[in-house]
Amino acid sequence: MxxxxxxxxxxxxxxxxGKVISADSTCILIRTDNGLIVVDPSTNYMRPMIKDSLRRYGVMFGDVSAVVLTHAHADHIxxxxxxxxxxxxxxxGEDIEIEGAIVVKEEEMQLVPGVRLVHTPGHTEGSMSVFVDADRRFVIAGDAIPTESNYRKMYPPAVNCNAEAALQSxxxxxRYADVIIPGHGFPFMA
Ligand SMILES: [Zn+2]
Structure with a gap:
């Protein structure tokens, strides 16, 4: 499950x-029979909330087996x-090197059964999303879809390295998602 x-x-x-004055990514926990995964550990500002939420779910920090970074911008990592x-x-394809990180080179990779890492470039060259088969089909999009409004308007992220690739992403x-979790904000129905 x-x-x-x-x-x-x-x-x-x-x-x-329209200039961004403050940004913190949405931070997600995926609990599977094959380990606990955190996606986009966000900013120091969000640290107390992340800690509280983990406590509420009974998760110890040391129990988290994988952290996925959708990309390397400072508000996500x-x-x-x-x-x-x-x-x-x-x-x-990301500019910053993160010490000790596993660099995914495939277009698509299964992290654990039901959880896939999928390359969704355009915001940055190395942007990837997490496709999750749970009770619904979730996509944790990072800034491939920074806000719900980008999705509703089919509008590529304002910050992008390739607007056409971003739109394709x-x-x-x-095509996959029932529910999308954008880089910033709450989950919404696709
Ligand atoms: Zn970003």
């Missing part, structure tokens, strides 16, 4: 001109130190 929960819903605040025993996964996610 696979369960998926939001540990901290990320924010994305913009000023009047802090708090790695909370999970000392976890293997860290990141896709090839949104379509790839749309």
């Amino acid at each position: 696979i369960r998926l929960d939001v540990l901290a819903p990320g924010r994305l605040e913009r000023d009047g001109e 802090q708090n790695l130190s909370l999970f000392p025993k976890a293997a860290i996964y990141i896709h090839e 949104i379509k790839k996610i749309k």
